[in-house]
Amino acid sequence: MFNRNCESQSDVLKQKALELEKIDLPIASYIVEENGEFVFANDNLIKLLNLNIIDGFVEDNITRFYEDAIKNEATGEWESVTRKRILEKMKHSNSEHLEGQPTKFKVRNNIIWVVNNCKEIINNGSTAGYLGHIINVTEEESFKDLFERLPAGIYRLDKNDIIIKVNKALANMLGYDSSEELIGNESKKYFSNPEHSENIKNKLIENGIVNDFQTDLKKKDGTELTVNIFASQILDTDLKYNGREGTIIDVSRKATYEQLVNSIPVGTYMVRFEGEGETRKQHIIDCNKAFLDMFEFENLELKKGIDISELYVNKEDLYKFNKAMEANDKEGKPITNYRINVISKKGKTFTINANSAYTKDNDGHRIGRAGVVLDISQELSLIEMRDDIGRVLHSYNTLLSSLDLSLRSVYSPLYPLIFNPKKFMNSEQTLNIIEPLRTRLITSIESLLSDYSIQEKEKIELFRIGLKENLEKELLLLSKCKDKTSSSEQALPYLQESASYLVKLTNRMITIQKSKKNQNKNNDKLFKIFKSSLSKIINVNEASSDLERNLCAMTLKRAIDQVLEMEHPLNALREYVLFKNRPVEEKKPCKIKNLVILAEDMLIEFAKSRNVEIRYPGKIYDIFVWGDERGLVRAITNLLHNAIKYSWHKRTSNAWINISTQFEKDKVLLILENWGVPIDEDEIKDKLIFLFGYRGRRSGDKLRKGTGTGLTDVLEVVKEHGGTLEVFSEPTVRDSFNYPDYDKPFITRVVMTLNIYK
Amino acid sequence: MKTILWIEDDSNHDVVKLCPAVQREPDWIFHIVPDVTQAISRIKSNRYDTIVLDIRIEPGRDKNWENLYIKKGASKNSARLGIELLYSMLNPRNDSIKVSEVPKWFSKHLIGILTVESLNELKDDLKNLVICEERYIQKKGGMSKKTLKNLIKRILSNK
Numbered sequence: 001m002f003n004r005n006c007e008s009q010s011d012v013l014k015q016k017a018l019e020l021e022k023i024d025l026p027i028a029s030y031i032v033e034e035n036g037e038f039v040f041a042n043d044n045l046i047k048l049l050n051l052n053i054i055d056g057f058v059e060d061n062i063t064r065f066y067e068d069a070i071k072n073e074a075t076g077e078w079e080s081v082t083r084k085r086i087l088e089k090m091k092h093s094n095s096e097h098l099e100g101q102p103t104k105f106k107v108r109n110n111i112i113w114v115v116n117n118c119k120e121i122i123n124n125g126s127t128a129g130y131l132g133h134i135i136n137v138t139e140e141e142s143f144k145d146l147f148e149r150l151p152a153g154i155y156r157l158d159k160n161d162i163i164i165k166v167n168k169a170l171a172n173m174l175g176y177d178s179s180e181e182l183i184g185n186e187s188k189k190y191f192s193n194p195e196h197s198e199n200i201k202n203k204l205i206e207n208g209i210v211n212d213f214q215t216d217l218k219k220k221d222g223t224e225l226t227v228n229i230f231a232s233q234i235l236d237t238d239l240k241y242n243g244r245e246g247t248i249i250d251v252s253r254k255a256t257y258e259q260l261v262n263s264i265p266v267g268t269y270m271v272r273f274e275g276e277g278e279t280r281k282q283h284i285i286d287c288n289k290a291f292l293d294m295f296e297f298e299n300l301e302l303k304k305g306i307d308i309s310e311l312y313v314n315k316e317d318l319y320k321f322n323k324a325m326e327a328n329d330k331e332g333k334p335i336t337n338y339r340i341n342v343i344s345k346k347g348k349t350f351t352i353n354a355n356s357a358y359t360k361d362n363d364g365h366r367i368g369r370a371g372v373v374l375d376i377s378q379e380l381s382l383i384e385m386r387d388d389i390g391r392v393l394h395s396y397n398t399l400l401s402s403l404d405l406s407l408r409s410v411y412s413p414l415y416p417l418i419f420n421p422k423k424f425m426n427s428e429q430t431l432n433i434i435e436p437l438r439t440r441l442i443t444s445i446e447s448l449l450s451d452y453s454i455q456e457k458e459k460i461e462l463f464r465i466g467l468k469e470n471l472e473k474e475l476l477l478l479s480k481c482k483d484k485t486s487s488s489e490q491a492l493p494y495l496q497e498s499a500s501y502l503v504k505l506t507n508r509m510i511t512i513q514k515s516k517k518n519q520n521k522n523n524d525k526l527f528k529i530f531k532s533s534l535s536k537i538i539n540v541n542e543a544s545s546d547l548e549r550n551l552c553a554m555t556l557k558r559a560i561d562q563v564l565e566m567e568h569p570l571n572a573l574r575e576y577v578l579f580k581n582r583p584v585e586e587k588k589p590c591k592i593k594n595l596v597i598l599a600e601d602m603l604i605e606f607a608k609s610r611n612v613e614i615r616y617p618g619k620i621y622d623i624f625v626w627g628d629e630r631g632l633v634r635a636i637t638n639l640l641h642n643a644i645k646y647s648w649h650k651r652t653s654n655a656w657i658n659i660s661t662q663f664e665k666d667k668v669l670l671i672l673e674n675w676g677v678p679i680d681e682d683e684i685k686d687k688l689i690f691l692f693g694y695r696g697r698r699s700g701d702k703l704r705k706g707t708g709t710g711l712t713d714v715l716e717v718v719k720e721h722g723g724t725l726e727v728f729s730e731p732t733v734r735d736s737f738n739y740p741d742y743d744k745p746f747i748t749r750v751v752m753t754l755n756i757y758k
Numbered sequence: 759m760k761t762i763l764w765i766e767d768d769s770n771h772d773v774v775k776l777c778p779a780v781q782r783e784p785d786w787i788f789h790i791v792p793d794v795t796q797a798i799s800r801i802k803s804n805r806y807d808t809i810v811l812d813i814r815i816e817p818g819r820d821k822n823w824e825n826l827y828i829k830k831g832a833s834k835n836s837a838r839l840g841i842e843l844l845y846s847m848l849n850p851r852n853d854s855i856k857v858s859e860v861p862k863w864f865s866k867h868l869i870g871i872l873t874v875e876s877l878n879e880l881k882d883d884l885k886n887l888v889i890c891e892e893r894y895i896q897k898k899g900g901m902s903k904k905t906l907k908n909l910i911k912r913i914l915s916n917k
Contacts (some may be wrong), residue, residue, distance in 0.1 A: 134761065427770075450760075473784070477782055482782045484782075484788075485770075485777070485781055487770050488787070489770035489774055490769065490770060490774055490777045490781070490790075492774075492779075493774055493775050493777060493778050494778045494781055494782070496778075497778035497779075497782065498782075509820065520840050609772065688828065691832050694832040694833070695833075
């Protein structure tokens with residue numbers, strides 16, 4: 001089609017246009033004036049550029065199609081820098097065809113890529129216009145553009161693994177500014193493990209394609225980049241390997257995420273459903289390392305798409321689990337903390353805590369599920385072990401009760417005693433009570449020995465059989481009791497040992513005296529010796545028996561006290577151990593007064609055995625707190641037991657514990673106060689006394705049995721109830737330097753604060 | 759006269775019955791201390807022919823030993839300060855508490871161990887400390903009142 005003003009245009013151009021029309025090339029062709037105004041455009045070009053056709057004439061200008069074309073408002077002419085550059089080049093082409101470079105044209109607001117091959121038309125030595133062919137290369141160029149713009153790296157290698165093409169994205173991915181920096185290099189140079197490059201090639205030759213090959217590439221700065229490589233092979237005409245091409249995706253974040261997922265100690269998995277109803281398969285499509293380890297699988301096996309149903313011990317359990325999942329899903333919730341038995345590939349059965357939710361397609365159909373599983377076998381074993389420990393502790397408690405009864409039953413043969421077994425005595429008091437018996441025994445031995453000191457013949461005989469020597473030795477040991485022992489606790493068995501020995505010795509002497517008829521010659525001599533001092537021998541015998549009997553009774557009393565003392569810690573420990581296994585007790589309003597009374601009832605016998613008086617100097621208010629009664633009673637019992645155990649005994653009066661309550665806004669303060677064993681400041685400040693198993697630094701007295709769990713348990717209970725626990729220990733006596741006298745009792749105050757229930 | 763030190767925090771109670779047999783020996787001077795602090799103090803101020811110790815003892819007032827005790831679980835059972843004391847005085851490890859001026863007479867030959875811990879639990883430590891198993895006795899039900907005395911006699915005769 002010609003321009004309307006063709007007649008006025010250059011003859012040369014007209015001539016060329018006529019020739020072009022006649023040829024009717026199958027490609028888009030044109031002739032334009034120097035300013036770009038069309039002289040002629042064939043149908044292909046009209047169609048391609050959607051040229052303006054008015055009344056059968058083409059009225060358009062090629063310049064306006066260049067992407068950077070702008071209309072000069074002053075002249076009304078189209079101007080394009082790109083075209084200007086092309087025309088410049090043309091002037092140096094000696095009227096040869098200039099092979100165009102792909103250029104962007106704007107057609108109807110769309111960008112198309114064209115190659116404009118054109119030639120200058122010269123008339124009388126100057127440019128008359130241009131003859132050109134335009135080829136639409138949009139598809140090819142778009143691909144090229146995509147190649148460059150894709151965020152994924154694209155590459156092509158030759159058969160020797162030399163890089164022949166990479167896009168900018170890949171270059172940038174590896175820290176290079178341009179693709180040219182990589183082209184021509186061996187690909188393995190960029191692999192952290194060069195063997196991986198070879199592995200990919202081998203797999204390609206074997207399978208034709210490689211998917212998801214994860215490896216680390218080396219960046220320009222030496223750091224590493226985790227990537228997934230996809231590759232397909234390029235074959236030559238003989239269908240032999242001639243190189244490869246593909247994409248590389250930066251999966252550093254994904255890799256980091258996967259690393260994280262694989263490092264967590266819970267199993268994660270994803271399942272895809274196949275089929276419907278009972279025959280539905282649930283193939284595992286992904287899982288983390290913990291899941292693999294848990295079920296003793298190797299990754300490859302899972303990729304084969306194992307059915308997760310095979311991991312459940314019991315199909316009925318699985319059915320119930322699926323039903324529960326469906327029920328939860330209907331409420332829009334995932335299933336959580338569902339306990340179910342499973343079996344590993346190697347046949348190990350264990351219990352998991354399953355948490356799972358359906359995955360759905362865009363229409364909301366369930367297409368699979370994903371979840372998190374936790375092996376709780378150990379936890380269950382722990383629970384079972386706790387139960388076992390609880391049972392053992394329970395049998396110990398029973399044993400203690402039985403022991404208590406048995407020990408009390410052997411008191412009566414030991415009467416009369418010089419002390420009241422129902423009254424508490426510390427070892428020093430015990431030693432003081434026993435002292436007259438020791439003195440009496442010493443005096444009786446001295447008296448007996450005085451009889452033997454002058455009769456030389458008999459003396460020799462007595463020495464021969466060791467009697468006199470032993471009496472003298474025991475006399476010395478009894479006299480030096482305080483020097484030989486380092487505590488009153490040690491003095492008691494020490495004295496008992498002497499008394500016991502003397503009982504045996506004098507019994508033997510008395511036996512000889514009483515059985516005259518059977519005496520041999522030697523015993524006859526002894527008979528005569530003993531006869532003269534029989535009353536003194538009997539005195540020693542009675543004194544040592546008295547001492548031994550009373551010391552036995554004291555040992556018995558100590559044992560009974562210890563049984564009572566152990567009863568609560570053992571019970572509390574059992575409660576503490578089993579507390580974790582029990583279902584959470586329902587909380588309810590609990591009257592604080594009742595809690596205290598229940599605690600006191602449990603410890604009344606122990607308090608009596610320790611001569612500790614439990615006092616209520618103020619009113620215990622009828623206040624309610626909201627809580628677990630069992631736990632709160634256990635906590636108060638623990639506090640009360642500690643107070644009894646650590647109370648200080650004066651010689652003249654009983655020890656005491658004051659229990660009282662106070663208010664503070666909406667809180668009630670239960671206060672237990674006593675004079676007792678000091679607690680060091682740092683033990684309170686650093687919360688050492690609340691550590692599990694910690695026994696107070698100054699509470700190491702073995703008469704104060706304990707497990708070091710009491711305050712830990714109390715604190716847990718109090719926290720569970722939103723309360724607080726405070727312990728104060730203040731000296732009652734300070735020295736002249738204001739330093740606490742640790743040999744004197746401290747006032748210990750324990751304050752348990754709980755929320756009042758309204 | 760022979761001097762004997764027993765490092766035992768239970769000497770006034772659970773194992774008090776072991777004392778008389780030793781205390782009644784006329785030629786023995788018998789000292790008892792309940793914790794590490796007092797043990798070190800006694801060892802530095804007296805010369806002993808035999809030292810019998812328990813493994814599960816308390817630290818006493820020395821801050822270093824107290825800190826170690828807390829670090830090791832604040833329990834006699836977990837802290838095993840008896841063993842730590844032996845390491846410190848006989849064969850210090852990197853993390854052992856340094857005991858200054860350990861007397862020259864102090865040696866593995868005068869050590870005896872009387873503890874509830876089984877030989878199996880102690881085997882490695884005894885090996886490291888080069889203390890032979892004959893110097894160890896386990897505290898257990900049914901042991902004789904003369905257990906401690908016999909151990910001391912054994913150590914005195916083997917020294």
